[in-house]
Structure formats: C-alpha cells, structure tokens
Amino acid sequence: MIPFSPPTLTEDDINAVVEVLRSGWITSGPVGRRFEERIAEVSGTTGAVALSSATAALELALRAAGxxxxxxxxxxxxxxxxxxSVIDHVGAKIxxxxxxxxxxxxxxxRIAAAVTGRTRAVITVxxxxxxxDSRPLATLLAGRGRIDAGLGAALGRPVIISDSAHSLGARLDSYPTGSLADLTAFSFHAVKNLTTAEGGALTWRSDLPTDQEALExxxxxxxLHGQTKDALAKSRGASWEYDVIAPAYKCNLPDTLAALGLSQLDRYARTLERRRELLAQYxxxxxxxxVTLLDHGGDGVVSAAHLAIxxxxxxxxxxxxxxxxxxxxAGVSANVHYKxxxxxTAYRDLGFDIADFPGAHAFYSTExxxxLHLALSDADVAQVCTALATALRRSATRGTVSAA
Structure with a gap:
C-alpha cells in the first residue's frame, strides 16, 4: 500500500530528541528558542514563538488583535x-x-465585500x-472594519492573520510566508512538511506597527498560563518568584519536540525541492x-508543495x-481536502448552509x-498515476465521468 502522508524521520531526528531527553531539560527551554530563531529566519520575520499547535497560534493571534x-x-x-473554530473560541462571530x-x-x-464595521480580523488560508497574497487585501481594507483600538488601530484596518499551516518555506515574489500577513500561524503536525509530532508557531511581519518585543x-x-517567567527562568538561583497577569492558557512547545523540528530544518530546503519534483511528476x-492539478506555480509563487490536490x-x-x-x-491511499x-455538523449548528457556498461545494465535490511525501519513489508516483487513470476509466464505464 502506498500511504497517504507518513512522516519522514531520520536517525539525526531521533538522536536530536534523545539528546534533549538525556539533558534532563525536556520542557520549553534553550532548544526551543533556537528552533524559534530558525523559524523566524525561514519565514523572513524578526521573531517567532513556538506553540503546541497552529490552532493555538491562530487563537493567540486573534487575542493579540483584541x-x-x-x-x-x-x-x-x-x-x-x-x-x-478559533473565532468561536474567542467569542467572535464567524x-x-x-x-x-x-x-x-x-x-x-470577495473577502473585502464581507467586511463590516464590526470586522476585527480576517483569516486567510x-x-x-x-x-x-494578502498585500492587495490590505489595500482594499484600508480604513474599514473595527479599528477603534489595538493593532487594528495602528494598521488602520482589520488585522490580517494567515493560516499558513501548509506553507512554511513558501514564497511570493521575494516575500517568504510569514512576512505577507500581519500575523502568521504555522503547523508542525505529524503530516506537515516539517514536523515536531504536534506543534506550531506564531510569527509577525518585521514591519508590523507595534512594539514587537512587547508582542512576543x-x-x-x-x-504559559499568563505566568511572567517560564520554568527555565524560575530555575536559576533565587529567581523563582513570578506573577500571573491573566488566567491564560497552556500551549507552549517543549524542547523534546522542538529538537525534532530543529533537526528537520537542517534538510528542509531539500525536503521542499523533492516535494516540488513529485508534484511535477504527477x-x-x-x-x-x-485530471486538473491545483496550480502551485502562479505569478511569483514558490509553493511549499504540501498537498497534491x-x-x-x-x-x-x-x-x-x-x-x-x-x-x-489498487494499493493507493488518497484523501479529500477539505469538506x-x-x-x-458544528457549523450547520451555527446556522451555516452549504447552499450559500456553491463555489466551495462544487470544488469539493470532485476534489x-x-x-505526497518523501517516502514516495518515482515508481510510486507512476503507480499512483496508473491507478488513477484506471479508476477513471471505470468511472467512464459507469457513465459518471463529467463531460468537462
């Protein structure tokens, strides 16, 4: 069976995690900080905070936007x-x-047309x-939305947050993902191009008009629960004392997982190159x-090649x-992204009706x-293509192949 998306783990990855385990310091600490520095470098930003998931990063981005x-x-x-879901988490309207x-x-x-006087933020994917490309969106949103305070007031428009769970290492023109939107959330889940098993990060563009040290x-x-010192800072001599300034959350990334991501970053450029090669072979x-493949080229686009849609x-x-x-x-595992x-059910219960979203439904219906992963060989890709061509011929015999 050709699997859909297994992680690629090397002995270097395993050794990096073991080294942290043997160090005696396995929660958030110096390895995590090095990982954050590398993520900021890859994403063209001045800072990043490693978190337990991209979902946590998105929610904190919304809260940072007020x-x-x-x-x-x-x-x-x-x-x-x-x-x-994170919009609902913070009590706002989706x-x-x-x-x-x-x-x-x-x-x-279409996004700009949905903005009202109550719009605090926009999430792109x-x-x-x-x-x-959120740059033209930023222009269209100037002077609109709920910009009475906070980051939106400094921007003069709603805050643009990018769900970049799929796109670490992508670029648009000379801008890496992470430097296009105001705030950007990355995912390092097990199926992502770069994994920490579970994890994510929040970054912000380097010219964001706010006190970026304060934001970090x-x-x-x-x-960290609203706690003013992390475990490493509290462990140094008599500096244990801390404050809690808000009843906040627990979504930091420990060094054990950061070590895995840091190791994978050492070969990440090669990872992206191979994934792009596989897309070209498809x-x-x-x-x-x-079959029509989703275009990963586009004008000025260098994709992270996460999914072969x-x-x-x-x-x-x-x-x-x-x-x-x-x-x-035929021995090939495939998937659908997304419903x-x-x-x-969760969104139907909130009052959404698929009839109001014909474009999304039509694309999903035949997607x-x-x-797409590093364990795929060239021969595997050829096998997938042959199996899909055969399956489509069977569809034709059932009389269900579209005239398009």
Missing amino acids: TGPGDEVVVPAYTYTASA VMVDSEPGSPFPSVE DLAGIPF RWVRTYS AEGLAGTG ATLPVADVAERNRVIQDLYE PLPLL LTLP
Whole structure:
C-alpha cells in the first residue's frame, strides 16, 4: 500500500530528541528558542514563538488583535475547522466567504465585500502550500472594519492573520510566508512538511506597527498560563518568584519536540525541492487523463508543495468517493481536502448552509488529494498515476465521468 502522508524521520531526528531527553531539560527551554530563531529566519520575520499547535497560534493571534465578543472575523468556507473554530473560541462571530468558481480560494474582493464595521480580523488560508497574497487585501481594507483600538488601530484596518499551516518555506515574489500577513500561524503536525509530532508557531511581519518585543512577551506569557517567567527562568538561583497577569492558557512547545523540528530544518530546503519534483511528476503522469492539478506555480509563487490536490473529471461526490475506493483497492491511499465547513455538523449548528457556498461545494465535490511525501519513489508516483487513470476509466464505464 502506498500511504497517504507518513512522516519522514531520520536517525539525526531521533538522536536530536534523545539528546534533549538525556539533558534532563525536556520542557520549553534553550532548544526551543533556537528552533524559534530558525523559524523566524525561514519565514523572513524578526521573531517567532513556538506553540503546541497552529490552532493555538491562530487563537493567540486573534487575542493579540483584541478580538472578542461583538467582533466579526472573516474566514474562507473552504478550509479545515481550525481556521474557523478559533473565532468561536474567542467569542467572535464567524463570517464565511465562498470560493471562486473552479477554485478553493476566495478572491480578495470577495473577502473585502464581507467586511463590516464590526470586522476585527480576517483569516486567510495558504491551502496546499500556496501562499495567499494578502498585500492587495490590505489595500482594499484600508480604513474599514473595527479599528477603534489595538493593532487594528495602528494598521488602520482589520488585522490580517494567515493560516499558513501548509506553507512554511513558501514564497511570493521575494516575500517568504510569514512576512505577507500581519500575523502568521504555522503547523508542525505529524503530516506537515516539517514536523515536531504536534506543534506550531506564531510569527509577525518585521514591519508590523507595534512594539514587537512587547508582542512576543505577550504571546509567551499567554502560552504559559499568563505566568511572567517560564520554568527555565524560575530555575536559576533565587529567581523563582513570578506573577500571573491573566488566567491564560497552556500551549507552549517543549524542547523534546522542538529538537525534532530543529533537526528537520537542517534538510528542509531539500525536503521542499523533492516535494516540488513529485508534484511535477504527477503533472506529467496525469496529462491526458482529464485530471486538473491545483496550480502551485502562479505569478511569483514558490509553493511549499504540501498537498497534491486534483480535480477529477467525475460527476459528483459519490463517484469521487468510488474513485478513492478503487485507488485503495489498487494499493493507493488518497484523501479529500477539505469538506467545506458548512457541510460539518458544528457549523450547520451555527446556522451555516452549504447552499450559500456553491463555489466551495462544487470544488469539493470532485476534489481528490494524492499521496505526497518523501517516502514516495518515482515508481510510486507512476503507480499512483496508473491507478488513477484506471479508476477513471471505470468511472467512464459507469457513465459518471463529467463531460468537462
């Protein structure tokens, strides 16, 4: 079986974690700080705070923007739940926007049209590793939204937060992911290009008009129960005493996990290069099958190549799912990214109706995500392409292949 997305772990990764375990200091500490420095370097920013997940990073970004009850936050309907659930966590109203026809992404104009006088922030999503260009969005939002205080007041518009869970190491023109939006959340979950098993980070662009040292202190403090000193600082001599300035959260990243990420960063450029090679092989191998791969090139785009998203020439969800089953029986594990949020019970219960998001629903209905990971050989890619072509021929015999 060709698996969908296993992590790639080397002896260097294992040794890095063992070294931390043997050091006797396994919670957040010096290794985590080195990891943060490297993440800031990769993302073209002046600072980063390592956290337990990208979800934690997104929620802290919203709180740093001053988001709370009475506010609205705009988010795409075509994304994973973490992009939107954090809006509910802080007590704000979720405002979803549809995708453009034939695309999983909303346009900046569609996002801007959803902004009201109550909009505190906008969350964009770098789906599949493709960076979303928030620069024209920032221009469209100037002078709009709830900008009565905090970071929004300094910006003169709603705060733009990027869910960059898929896009560490991507670039748009000369701008690395992390330097495009105001605040950026990364994920290091087990299926991501770079993993710490579980983990994430929050960064901010280097010219963000705020006291960035104060912002970093705030994020660190709120990730440690609101405590003004971490465990390492408290362990030094008589400096144990601390304060708690808010009843906050516990979402820091320990050195044991940071060590894994730090080790993987040493080969990350090669990781991205190979993933891009695999995408190119899929494009070549699927030519003539009617399959359309999501474009990772674009004008000035250098993708992180996280997902191989394909649109199939099939009629509907049921036939797409039959293709997935055919692939499985042929020894290939595939997936779907994503069910639009209004199809999920949690968001239906909040009053969202998929009928209001036809673009997102149409893209989802024929979407298939192919295996993309470093354990794939060139022969594996060829096998996947052959299996998919065979599955689509079976669809044709069932009379369910789309005329498109």
